[in-house]
Amino acid sequence: MTKNILTIDEAIDEIKERHDKAEQKPLLVGVFGAVHSGKSYFCLKQCRRLEDPGKRWGGVYSTKDYFFCTILDEVYSKLEYLFYEIIPMNGIIPHEKDKFMWNMNIKPYTGRPLDVSAAIFNPNHHKADLDYLTQTFDIVISNPDSKKKGRIE
Numbered sequence: 417m418t419k420n421i422l423t424i425d426e427a428i429d430e431i432k433e434r435h436d437k438a439e440q441k442p443l444l445v446g447v448f449g450a451v452h453s454g455k456s457y458f459c460l461k462q463c464r465r466l467e468d469p470g471k472r473w474g475g476v477y478s479t480k481d482y483f484f485c486t487i488l489d490e491v492y493s494k495l496e497y498l499f500y501e502i503i504p505m506n507g508i509i510p511h512e513k514d515k516f517m518w519n520m521n522i523k524p525y526t527g528r529p530l531d532v533s534a535a536i537f538n539p540n541h542h543k544a545d546l547d548y549l550t551q552t553f554d555i556v557i558s559n560p561d562s563k564k565k566g567r568i569e
Contacts, residue, residue, distance in 0.1 A: 419550040424454070427534060427557045428462050434532055435466075435497060442495035444526060446518055448502045448510035448553065449536035454562035455501040458536055466497055492526075500530075509544055510535040512552045538562040 422430060435443040449455045492498070502518055504510045519529035534555040537544045541562070549556045 442498040454559035
């Protein structure tokens with residue numbers, strides 16, 4: 417049986433539940449997806465919904481995949497969530513190799529692998545093997561509303 421394909425709002429609820437059960441903080445979440453799949457939108461929406469205004473850093477931080485090493489220890493230690501937006505190596509559909517390589521890259525900085533791997537895709541832009549995605553990633557998000565940035569419709 418495969419896991420459900422979630423909407424953005426359902427995925428936000430799922431990540432919040434995983435955070436509440438997590439033993440280590442921040443919860444490290446990798447959001448894998450093609451360009452224009454909605455990674456930034458999902459992370460921004462997640463951050464706005466989850467951040468704690470009473471904390472200096474809001475408790476939530478999102479970063480592009482190439483900035484994972486720039487988070488200072490003093491900031492990292494105050495976070496509740498840390499989201500990484502990751503473009504797959506093939507540029508389109510997330511793969512198990514992407515998750516493996518990402519875990520290898522962040523371990524020296526975080527001391528541990530990702531807590532949650534999420535694949536996000538737009539079914540109108542890319543054909544995805546849903547069985548493969550649900551077997552490989554913890555959460556799979558369908559985002560049919562994602563749009564190419566700067567595109568006039």
